[in-house]
Amino acid sequence: MEEKKFDVQSLIGFILIGGILIWMLYNNSFDEQATEAQQDTTEQVEQTPVAAPQTFTQETVVDSAAVDRAQRELGAFGYSATLPSATENTTTISNDVLELKVDNKGGYISEARLTQFETYNGNPVYLIKDGNASFNLNFTTTDGRVLDTENLYFEPEVSRSGNNQILTMRLKVSETEFLEYRYVLKPGEYMLDFSIRSQGLNRVLNPSRDVSLDWRLKGFRNAKSIEYENRYTELIWEYGSGSDDYLGHGDFTDDADDNITYVAFKQHFFTSILLTDTAFPRGEFTSRNLVQDEEVDTVYTKEFTANLAMELKGGELNYNLNWYYGPTDYRILNDYDRNLDEIVPLGWGIFGWINKYIFIPFFSFLASFLPSYGIAIIVMTIVVRIVLSPVTYKSYLSQAKMKVLRPEINELNEKYKDNPMKKQQETMKLYSKAGASPMSGCLPALMQIPVFYALFQFFPSAFDLRQKGFLWADDLSSYDNVLDLPFYIPFYGDHVSLFPILASIAIFIYMMMTTGQTMQQNQQPGMPNMKFIMYLSPLFMLVFFNNFASGLSLYYFTSNLITIGIMLVIKYVIIDEDKIHAKIQENKKKPKKQGKFARKMQEMMEQAEQQQKKNKK
Known part of the structure; x- marks a missing residue:
């Protein structure tokens, strides 16, 4: 009986185990079909080695x-x-x-x-x-x-x-x-x-x-x-x-x-x-x-x-x-x-507008067909300088007029050296008759400031220059070191960049051509040495631009080089100082109608001069 009972229990166990196995096989088959259906709607990312999304059962047994x-x-x-x-x-x-x-x-x-x-x-x-x-x-x-x-x-x-x-x-x-x-x-x-x-x-x-x-x-x-x-x-x-x-x-x-x-x-x-x-x-x-x-x-x-x-x-x-x-x-x-x-950071106000609507589209256009970004910088700089050349011409023409009038202004300075009010009054009369003004040379220079500042903001922000080489510079968005120094110089760094050196030389030559002679002539006793101040600008360029983007230094070097060339053409080809002198003399002979502002200023100066005479009495 015991043996038969064991056989029955074993049979029942086998039947139960077989039933469980059949049930598990059926469920596995159903799960595979569900998984295939789910993959039609939810796919794993295949383009990269994505960590397999974990699928967790809802009945996780936890401690x-x-x-x-x-x-x-x-x-x-x-x-x-x-x-x-x-x-x-x-x-x-x-x-x-x-x-x-x-x-x-x-x-x-x-x-x-x-x-x-x-x-x-x-x-x-x-x-x-x-x-x-x-x-x-x-x-x-x-x-x-x-x-x-x-x-x-x-x-x-x-x-x-x-x-x-x-x-x-x-x-x-x-x-x-x-x-x-x-x-x-x-x-x-x-x-x-x-x-x-x-x-x-x-x-x-x-x-x-x-x-x-x-x-x-x-x-x-x-x-x-x-x-x-x-x-x-x-x-x-x-x-x-x-x-x-x-x-x-x-x-x-x-x-x-x-x-x-x-x-x-x-x-x-x-x-x-x-x-x-x-x-x-x-x-x-x-x-x-x-x-x-x-x-x-x-x-x-x-x-x-x-x-x-x-x-x-x-x-x-x-x-x-x-x-x-x-x-x-x-x-x-x-x-x-x-x-x-x-x-x-393209600059605020007008500077940002110039960059957004002029320089960025124009530079992108040049870079689209020119062989390198360095050449694109040079070409854009040439175009900018040509566009601004009329302003440069007016500035240089004003300087030429002032140079021609210098002997007569010196005479007035000597004649009225004891009467500053009269000296200023006669000097203004001379400017008015000759059709010249010391301010006319400053205004054209001021007109160029928005363009120069916009470009100063443009080059450090130009992402396209990043890791683009030109000549000896391997990255126009960074400095172009041609020599590594074994020590660190404060404000300068531990390397020597060539483009800032070239830009400094070009700026120095430009300043000598435009303001060097005037500074020496106008040097007054007891005043700071203007010639020394003139040297500071190239020095600042040399020191502080040593760590700046080489694309910016390349722009300044090219810009000043082109400006020097334009000024040489204006001086030796376009402007004739003898003709300017003759024109000034003709203007002095003609009756000059004063504007309201000039007339008012002259009246005020004459009243001040009369008051000064009364005070002396």
């Missing part, structure tokens, strides 16, 4: 003690700490210009690499790497806990919508209640769609406390000259109705409470930007200079922080934003039509 501990520490968000996604994993999404890695912990981008560019020493360009950046939401729960998303774990899911890659990161309170970051990366774009929204957290988040968004970044050094790169590294934000502001180049803190619509951490030629459709009501910004000693090789340039307030609506968060990780290129930023062109 009850760990659950209790997580709930005690995190409250409702303790659920997120019990999921298999609570690990130090990353998910990668990329296109042909940008590669991003996003951490489970914090749900933020832990690495951002621009795949089309290299640093000055040939390394990849990273805007985010090795913990140099952080992104955190700080919020208060209804049970009084203050939590930071950077310490909590998000669950990732990667999918596609057409050619767009979508990464969804969810910080879960339950399977249907969560805080979500959603990244959408499009082909060939530096700009990502990004959204922050919550679902079902109105019972968890404290509605009386705003959520605080904290974004921090330490900018990597990407250029040879730390000092030059740091000069154009700054924090910029847009507020109100399209206005923008920025922090200075040292250690600064500022705040704004007028609808902030974007914040940019600009690193000269590369920029990280956070944009929002729903304006942040207020924010606080800080910038800290990390370069303490320019002689020491430095990893970082500046550290930026932005603290932005986010408002809950109906107890939930719902913000549509964008991330931009890419070049500080005017054309790329301007194409987004989000006022991002203001991030590129």
Whole structure:
């Protein structure tokens, strides 16, 4: 009986085991069909080595003690700490210009690499790497806990919508209640769609406390000259109705409470930007200079922080934003039509207008067919100088007239040396009769200032010049060192750049031709040595431009060289000083009708002279 009973029990066991096996085979077959159907709608990213999206069962068996501990520490968000996604994993999404890695912990981008560019020493360009950046939401729960998303774990899911890659990161309170970051990366774009929204957290988040968004970044050094790169590294934000502001180049803190619509951490030629459709009501910004000693090789340039307030609506968060990780290129930023062109420092007022509507389009046109960017700079400089040559002609003509009148002015100075008022009055009469004015030479020079300043702003901001060589310069956006010094000279550096030397020589020759002789003739006893002051301008160019972009020095060298040539042509071919002298003599014989201003000035001087005579009596 025992043996028979054993056989029956064994048979029953075999039947049960067989039934279980059949049931498992049936379920596996059903799961495979479901997986195939799911792959039709949700695909894994194939272009890059993306970390496989973790698919977690809803009935994960966890340690009850760990659950209790997580709930005690995190409250409702303790659920997120019990999921298999609570690990130090990353998910990668990329296109042909940008590669991003996003951490489970914090749900933020832990690495951002621009795949089309290299640093000055040939390394990849990273805007985010090795913990140099952080992104955190700080919020208060209804049970009084203050939590930071950077310490909590998000669950990732990667999918596609057409050619767009979508990464969804969810910080879960339950399977249907969560805080979500959603990244959408499009082909060939530096700009990502990004959204922050919550679902079902109105019972968890404290509605009386705003959520605080904290974004921090330490900018990597990407250029040879730390000092030059740091000069154009700054924090910029847009507020109100399209206005923008920025922090200075040292250690600064500022705040704004007028609808902030974007914040940019600009690193000269590369920029990280956070944009929002729903304006942040207020924010606080800080910038800290990390370069303490320019002689020491430095990893970082500046550290930026932005603290932005986010408002809950109906107890939930719902913000549509964008991330931009890419070049500080005017054309790329301007194409987004989000006022991002203001991030590129082209100059304020008329200077910026000249760059935007004249120099940037014209330089792009020249660079499109000329063999090198250096030649494009030279050609653009030649065109600018030719366009301004009429102004140069008027300035030189005025100087020639003053030179012709110099003997007569000296006679008046000697004749009325004891009567300054009479001397000035007779000098003005001479100018009026001769049709000359000392101010007529200054006005043409002043007219050129907007053009010169606009170009001074243009070349350091021209992204196209980055790592483009010309002659001995291997990078027109950086200095052209032809000699490395074994020591460091304050303000000058540890190298010798050739283009600033050539530009200084050209400026010195130009100043000698235009003002050198006049300065020597007008030198007054007891006054500063004007000749020495004239030497300072080339000296400043030589010293301070040693670390500037070689493209800017090439422009100044070419510009002054062309100006010297134009002035030589004007002096020896166009202007005849004998004819000018004859013309002045004819003008002096003709009755000259004075304008109201000149007549009023003469009357005032005559009254002053009469009053001076009465006082002497």
